[in-house]
């Protein structure tokens with residue numbers, strides 16, 4: 690009892706890393722409500738993510754968006770005519786905004802939003818044709834939790850189904866920063882609520898469990914333009930957020946051509 694009172698009781702006051710990350714997303718929901726900026730300000734990159742993920746959704750599919758935030762991207766995937774899209778997020782406030790958007794949507798019966806944690810997904814094995822994550826696994830505090838999440842998205846996907854892990858990766862960050870260092874631009878850094886995944890580690894893990902995957906680059910030229918070339922020819926402080934016209938220019942080039950390993954956002958497409 691003395692040990693509990695002296696050592697453990699005071700510790701209860703401290704927040705864990707996971708609490709800190711959840712608090713951040715709760716506050717993002719309050720601040721941005723139903724807007725895309727609740728998840729990220731970069732509307733161009735979000736558009737590239739949505740388009741890439743959508744290309745794996747077939748008509749009639751049952752889909753899970755794990756870490757759906759306020760449902761902004763999940764709702765856009767209705768354009769692919771799935772049977773149903775489930776969106777799950779551990780932020781109750783994000784799910785409240787997603788529910789509001791659902792209520793006002795003409796295809797609301799095809800949408801189901803609920804609270805849940807990616808580390809223990811509340812669905813049976815082999816429920817979904819397509820399961821995807823978008824910048825969600827990077828919110829987990831360490832590699833053990835990230836593996837647990839990867840195992841969970843694989844578990845709930847049907848045999849023959851597809852898992853799309855669309856996340857931020859460490860190696861392209863290093864590459865971009867090496868390029869920026871050459872021209873004396875400051876390094877880009879991860880936000881404190883993120884732990885970018887190492888591509889090499891993820892690939893080794895997927896190979897160890899005998900799953901076939903391809904890595905899809907859908908943001909390389911966009912990042913080359915918006916995180917390197919743009920900062921050489923314009924002053925970042927002249928434009929708010931992602932409004933620099935060069936963002937749109939490189940977004941349009943990205944849609945014609947991608948590759949080169951510079952996109953921090955990449956997708957691992959896994960066949961189960």
Ligand SMILES: C[S@@+](CC[C@H](N)C(=O)[O-])C[C@H]1O[C@@H](n2cnc3c(N)ncnc32)[C@H](O)[C@@H]1O
Nearest residue numbers: 714728756758762778779780806807823824828
């Ligand atoms: C970058 S946002 C994702 C945005 C969304 N997928 C989209 O495409 O618009 C990350 C989301 O993951 C959620 N998240 C973080 N950790 C989670 C966890 N352990 N379980 C479920 N959701 C989590 C956050 O609450 C946040 O809404």
